[in-house]
Amino acid sequence: MSDVVKETVDEAADIVEDHAADEHDHALLADHDLHDSDEHVHHTSLGISNTKLAMWLFLGSECLLFGGLISTYMLYRNRTSGDVGPDQLWDIPFTSASSFVLLMSSLTMVLAVSAAGRGDDRNTKIWMGSTAALGGLFLAGQVYEFTVFYREGLGYTDSLFASSFYTLTGFHGVHVAVGIIILLSTLAMLAKGKISGDKAETVEMVGLYWHFVDVVWILIFTLVYLIPA
């Protein structure tokens, strides 16, 4: 265990160093682009790659999706049936732990993106794998939590609170699951050398999506679990 921690700390130190080096490289690269049209570099009007811009736009759209779902939940959070409501159901220590796991997966994702930026395939694969594993652990926690809630009498159709809670957290869970599939697929394609185009950018895009899903969970955890009903 302590080895992993040490490696993580080393990685973090590397990132700081690499960052300074990257800045230098970028400056050189930009200069290079200006003067050499022979390179197959994608010139774009804004200077940001098409894929990255598209991912940001898509995530902007996703904000509205979760906005709608969160609004529905906030409207219905007090409309429980019987005494099966947030106060009876929430197990804050457990959900805090699974939230922590998901947050840590963002850290491993950062390490994966950083490794990919250095062209370090081995560490990219290790950290993407770790991210998928942590995401899987979070998802397992969610399944466990849903099972407990169901046993305590919170079926999907039992109350407006139940429907909107399961819909909101379920949509988030599906996003995590899709993220895990993307991580594992990218990992496999990386291992087999099947990624066309810029490897580092591909990993970065997976990272953007993954961080977004994490950030949404922070919102959901705060609004759904932490704020008293």
Added chain:
Amino acid sequence: MAIIERPSDTSTEVTAYEPPPVTATSSYGYLRRPVETTGWRSWAFTVDHKKIGIMYGVTAMVFFIVGGIEAWLIRLQLASPDGTVLSADKYNQMFTMHATTMVFLFVMPMAAAFANYMIPLQIGARDVAFPRLNALSFWVFLFGAIFINSSWILGGGADGGWFMYAPNSDVPFSPSNGVDFWALGLQITGIASLVGAVNLIVTCLNMRAPGMSLMRMPIFTWMAMVVQFLLLFAMPVITVALFLLIFQRNYDATFFSVEAGADPLLWQHLFWIFGHPEVYIIVLPSFGIISEVLPVFSKKPLFGYPFVVFSGAAIGFVGWGVWAHHMFASGLGPVSVAVFSVATMAIAVPTGVKIINWTLTMWGGKLQFTTAMLFAVGLIVQFTIGGLSGVTHSVAPSDTQQTDTYYIVAHFHYVIFGGAVLGLFSGMYYWWPKIFGRQLKEGLGKWNFWLTIIGMNMTFGPMHIIGLQGQPRRMYVWTEARAGEGFFNLGFWNLVATIGTFVLSLGVLLWIVNVFVTHAGKNKAPAAPLDPWDARSLEWLTTNPPKPHNFDRTPTVHALDEVFHRKYEDVGEPNEEGIIQHEYVQRATLEELVAEEEANADAHIHLPAPSYWPIILAFSLPVLAYGVIYSTWLIAAGAAIAVMALFGWALEPADAEPTDFDPPSDDGGDSSSKELAHV
């Protein structure tokens, strides 16, 4: 593998279009890439934004006819008291599907057709940013549209009105599967809109030719981009609403069941947060089109280009703050009503700015009343009428009186038909020679225009009167006993409206006739000249129709109205007050300019390669949707197809490998290799 294209040798004459030579090289993934350049395969697997644009347009016109037939049946039912053409149930389905078809399956895809075709040409790009995603958008839209309409043969269409208020659209009140088809189908077409929005925004922002700054972008591209932003943020909201409705109807959730304590306004809020931006999604593309057409046929630049741009953007922003004006009668409370009332009056301002700009564009110009120009002027007039009745809705007490009457129907038809549809026709007449290489007949076009205008005013004008007299919308009969007397007699005006529908239909029929007469038969139109209208913007700096790679040489842009400034030179001198008196002298014809581009063609042009995956991935969606209604097994099958297609897509490189490039030519001319297509 990719399609490698070599421009023809440096000849200076304008040659007729020839299909480019195609080379197939290495293949990836689990299917070889399609390589056909002719036949149905060249359309089904294409990623060319121009072909996709044409397919969008054809599909949209087919659904325009479908929606038109639905409108006939509605008007025939209401032509006389106690109509017997349709049952109450069929009537409900008819007005619901008429609106759904016209909004989601005609106006939106028709605008998407123009956006797809014109944006890359107007910004000097060789294709959109993500050509395969573009193909996906179209096929998803087409399959979604077919899915919605398949409800007609599978138990009847949706019957809750186009805004499908829940809980009225819940199973007890709408037991057929119509609403399920509607909700799932709109979910599918929503995916098409979302993918298209991301793609076209990236295209507008990132694929512009050198020198094409944002404030030199042609105005249609600007308006289309604002629309894509609206789609980007509006679609997820309706997605949430539709999911809640689907879960309620199919999985027994109670989001909208008032007896379970649900809030009946939840659906209305979610729907109209999408629904009001949707109004601008419908109308802004047409605003963009006529902002292109009016300057060309007035021989003047667009008056106040930055104002038109920013008022379009302002409409895009304020459009998010007025949704509750659709809900004044629902008991929102005085504060909400006052706020949304004022916001609604405010949004009339940027719209008014545009109307003034269009009018001043024509002011003092050398007006040429071609059919495209007639439709554009028609839009200004008809949309202004619709806009004025819209302002009467912003006055909440007045709106309470008008809600759910034919006055509302009159208003939104003046806005949608008078605003959006006339603009789309203007665009068709204007860009037809660009897209198809022949000009639609002007004579028939004028008949087309006048019958359409007379027909629409006969159809929708009387609805103001019958609405203010109190005839409710969505009632399948009206009775003689309460029809009123004299000028306000409902019977007379309902009959006029019905006759108007057929005059309008005749106008549209002439458009179809015009298309056939232009392209077939012994009187077919000759090949259009390169510059039939003395046009101003960049899409004209290429052949008619454009080559697959759009431009022989990537244009460098120096000005707004680039093509105009390449043709004309300003020789004006300042007068004694120091104000430059512009005087333009023609220095070049478009034929000469295009010939120059051909002579200086880029040596290697690398186009995105066709792909099977967009159509296969799109096909999985209706399978999934039928599964939600009929069988879990179909859901599994749809998911399997989707997963297979997604992996096939991911494994097929969008960018061809460097080895796929044709070898450097002898003169070392590969320094200008162009590469397109990502994803």
